[in-house]
Amino acid sequence: xxxxxxxxxxxxxxxxxxxxxxxxxxxxxxxxxxxxxxxxxxxxxxxxxxxxxxxxxxxxxxxxxxxxxxxxxxxxxxx
Amino acid sequence: xxxxxxxxxxxxxxxxxxxxxxxxxxxxxxxxxxxxxxxxxxxxxxxxxxxxxxxxxxxxxxxxxxxxxxxxxxxxxxxxxxxxxxxxxxxxxxxxxxxxxxxxxxxxxxxxxxxxxxxxxxxxxxxxxxxxxxxxxxxxxxxxxxxxxxxxxxxxxxxxxxxxxxxxxxxxxxxxxxxxxxxxxxxxxxxxxxxxxxxxxxxxxxxxxxxxxxxxxxxxxxxxxxxxxxxxxxxxxxxxxxxxxxxxxxxxxxxxxxxxxxxxxxxxxxxxxxxxxxxxxxxxxxxxxxxxxxxxxxxxxxxxxxxxxxxxxxxxxxxxxxxxxxxxxxxxxxxxxxxxxxxxxxx
Ligand code: SF4
Numbered sequence: 001x002x003x004x005x006x007x008x009x010x011x012x013x014x015x016x017x018x019x020x021x022x023x024x025x026x027x028x029x030x031x032x033x034x035x036x037x038x039x040x041x042x043x044x045x046x047x048x049x050x051x052x053x054x055x056x057x058x059x060x061x062x063x064x065x066x067x068x069x070x071x072x073x074x075x076x077x078x079x
Numbered sequence: 080x081x082x083x084x085x086x087x088x089x090x091x092x093x094x095x096x097x098x099x100x101x102x103x104x105x106x107x108x109x110x111x112x113x114x115x116x117x118x119x120x121x122x123x124x125x126x127x128x129x130x131x132x133x134x135x136x137x138x139x140x141x142x143x144x145x146x147x148x149x150x151x152x153x154x155x156x157x158x159x160x161x162x163x164x165x166x167x168x169x170x171x172x173x174x175x176x177x178x179x180x181x182x183x184x185x186x187x188x189x190x191x192x193x194x195x196x197x198x199x200x201x202x203x204x205x206x207x208x209x210x211x212x213x214x215x216x217x218x219x220x221x222x223x224x225x226x227x228x229x230x231x232x233x234x235x236x237x238x239x240x241x242x243x244x245x246x247x248x249x250x251x252x253x254x255x256x257x258x259x260x261x262x263x264x265x266x267x268x269x270x271x272x273x274x275x276x277x278x279x280x281x282x283x284x285x286x287x288x289x290x291x292x293x294x295x296x297x298x299x300x301x302x303x304x305x306x307x308x309x310x311x312x313x314x315x316x317x318x319x320x321x322x323x324x325x326x327x328x329x330x331x332x333x334x335x336x337x338x339x340x341x342x343x344x345x346x347x348x349x350x351x352x353x354x355x356x357x358x359x360x361x362x363x364x365x366x367x368x369x370x371x372x373x374x375x376x377x378x379x380x381x382x383x384x385x386x387x388x389x390x391x392x393x394x395x396x397x398x399x400x401x402x403x404x405x406x407x408x409x410x411x412x413x414x415x416x417x418x419x420x421x422x423x424x425x426x
Binding site: 010012013014015017018021022038041044045048049051052053 | 120138142143152348
């Protein structure tokens with residue numbers, strides 16, 4: 001089970017969600033991805049996207065520089 | 080047992096596509112949603128940028144609709160492909176730079192490609208005859224079917240009874256009598272249907288679903304094309320058109336002036352790509368310069384930056400100018416008086 005990092009800084013929503021979606025599609029269940037964003041909308045959008053697509057947000061934090069980091073665990077693929 | 084039929088629904092985040100989706104789900108069809116991100120979508124960005132909007136709940140309406148309905152949503156980045164739709168619309172523009180008919184054809188064509196790749200059976204949209212002046216008319220509905228290639232695999236549940244039978248109806252995958260015959264601009268039937276389905280919370284976007292229907296935005300996009308002598312754009316260009324005051328004091332350059340803290344923070348991210356100015360002696364906005372400027376222009380831009388600072392009534396304001404890739408310099412300038420700033424500079 002691998003851990004990955006994804007840079008979605010300076011992108012405005014929904015681009016961080018699109019980047020996450022397109023990155024996760026190639027990963028096996030159980031892998032984790034830390035997504036680094038500067039648009040705080042990602043704090044709502046990435047978890048919403050995870051809920052509807054069967055993935056899990058295992059952590060989200062706001063860094064000192066105002067950057068947000070959302071960690072996603074890839075769920076079982078249903079199709 | 081009959082095969083489970085599957086539909087892909089174009090989810091905009093508004094009520095109509097939400098209702099259309101729900102109506103088809105209720106007929107036992109497996110539905111997933113798709114949302115195309117063109118770069119012009121109203122969603123998110125403005126909220127993310129302007130500080131005053133931060134208090135409002137910030138949600139991506141398409142994701143929210145999908146979650147409420149309990150369906151998957153695929154968000155597709157079509158930024159590059161969409162350029163051709165905006166730049167060369169075969170069917171022309173609406174009242175602003177909105178190429179609605181070409182846009183609908185494009186989106187349904189992308190959806191059609193998607194269903195072929197993913198083995199889905201048909202496409203649904205929330206279109207209603209007569210709802211929009213350009214793309215949702217009786218005579219343009221078949222244009223979308225034809226030019227997208229979707230033909231009779233495109234079903235509009237909210238007005239299907241006013242239209243010829245489509246494949247899903249003919250094949251009995253669903254019942255035509257459970258579809259609707261809405262038409263016109265009124266919203267009453269949609270609101271009543273929402274109520275009967277127990278849908279109480281939904282987004283009511285004013286006007287169109289994207290910035291291209293906005294007059295002020297279209298003026299700025301048109302100015303960008305004219306000044307560059309070419310009708311093209313990058314994502315950064317169209318994002319920046321959503322932010323700040325845009326002034327064109329001379330044909331060869333434009334200034335983007337942050338209007339408040341949120342916008343200034345957003346513009347900060349572009350500092351490396353642009354010559355930029357800020358006032359040092361007084362609080363003031365960040366100003367980006369789009370275009371090449373000489374020493375005279377520099378002086379003028381410094382005076383404009385001073386005008387938009389808290390020192391607008393001061394005798395002089397100190398301004399720092401950072402040329403793109405160059406060394407910062409400082410100028411002490413009198414703020415430009417209102418009378419010296421023609422109205423037509425403001426885009
Ligand atoms: S308003 Fe914008 S997104 Fe909606 S159909 Fe027209 S061009 Fe397309």
